[in-house]
Amino acid sequence: MNIDLLKRLCETPGVPGHEHRVRDLIAAEAADLFDTIETDVMGSLVCTRNGEGDDPERVVLACHMDEIGFLVSHVSDKGFIHVSPVGGFDPRNLFSRRVLVCTEGGDYKGIMMAEGKPIHISAPEDRKKVPEPTDFFVDIGLGSAAKDKVRVGDFVVMDEPLVEMGERIVSKALDNRIACWLGLEVARKLASDGAKHKCRLTVAFTVQEEVGLRGARTVAADLRPHIGIGIDTTLACDTPGVPERDKTTELGKGFGLHLKDNSFIADLRLTREFEDIARANDIPWQRTILAGGGMDGAALQQAASGARAIGIVVGTRYIHTVCEMIDRRDLLAARDVLAAFVATR
Numbered sequence: 001m002n003i004d005l006l007k008r009l010c011e012t013p014g015v016p017g018h019e020h021r022v023r024d025l026i027a028a029e030a031a032d033l034f035d036t037i038e039t040d041v042m043g044s045l046v047c048t049r050n051g052e053g054d055d056p057e058r059v060v061l062a063c064h065m066d067e068i069g070f071l072v073s074h075v076s077d078k079g080f081i082h083v084s085p086v087g088g089f090d091p092r093n094l095f096s097r098r099v100l101v102c103t104e105g106g107d108y109k110g111i112m113m114a115e116g117k118p119i120h121i122s123a124p125e126d127r128k129k130v131p132e133p134t135d136f137f138v139d140i141g142l143g144s145a146a147k148d149k150v151r152v153g154d155f156v157v158m159d160e161p162l163v164e165m166g167e168r169i170v171s172k173a174l175d176n177r178i179a180c181w182l183g184l185e186v187a188r189k190l191a192s193d194g195a196k197h198k199c200r201l202t203v204a205f206t207v208q209e210e211v212g213l214r215g216a217r218t219v220a221a222d223l224r225p226h227i228g229i230g231i232d233t234t235l236a237c238d239t240p241g242v243p244e245r246d247k248t249t250e251l252g253k254g255f256g257l258h259l260k261d262n263s264f265i266a267d268l269r270l271t272r273e274f275e276d277i278a279r280a281n282d283i284p285w286q287r288t289i290l291a292g293g294g295m296d297g298a299a300l301q302q303a304a305s306g307a308r309a310i311g312i313v314v315g316t317r318y319i320h321t322v323c324e325m326i327d328r329r330d331l332l333a334a335r336d337v338l339a340a341f342v343a344t345r
Ligand SMILES: [Zn+2]
Pocket: 064, 175, 176, 209, 232, 233
């Protein structure tokens, strides 16, 4: 598999409203794979492979480009950087992190710490308190000079490389750069297989999903899909401390057919179609329902007069941390079923 592309996608910084670097990377990769590539008003990258005839069926895959992160909200006179989260962080995962502060003038390595005292001088009750995400600050080591380098509105991401562990891949931002990878690799597979699909296939690399499906809404209004497929990570809580019934998915058991979350319920006929295709092609899958959360598929489903919609997801352990983990076989299963589906339309 094209692990180099996934590594570059995951390691490129891009939070809601600041997806431009990820978009540039995808646009360069997409150049030979699509007939048209456009950026919409909000910044989503809309890549289309033409269909046949005057009014082909419109199939849209939505792959959000943004990762959770922070915007700089204040820089103190001493150069400590305060931040405002964009996306859902669990503060317990934010202690002592290496981060990257991204500015127009360049990127600065930094560390993220919680306000307060180290263990040597803190009271036992202090150590039990969990701070809010806004109680964390960033130190880029430049002292008061940071005030000249970093401005309110600059963005901050976690700074960790992608690593491979056997069949498993660990990285920050697998949510949702795996979908960006899938959007490109599905098109690459269709091209290399010489698959002649009748539908007009659009892969929309959307913005601002992590703050409420914002980019997918405007993309969907413009494209008016007949079939909308949201592509994303989902939970894999097949780990210690989570009851079996809450696992959502298991790593290595195939791609996830996402049937319900707080934002939508999958189309029944599409569910059947995807299962038939998976069965016929020996592609492993697991049905899955997410107890909370939402995904871009909902925005596609409810655009204009509505679309048939489903989610294709990849189970991810330790989600919304720098240690997100997937199984590469699940990712490949998602690629194969999506390419097989598009080829039939
Ligand atoms: Zn996501």
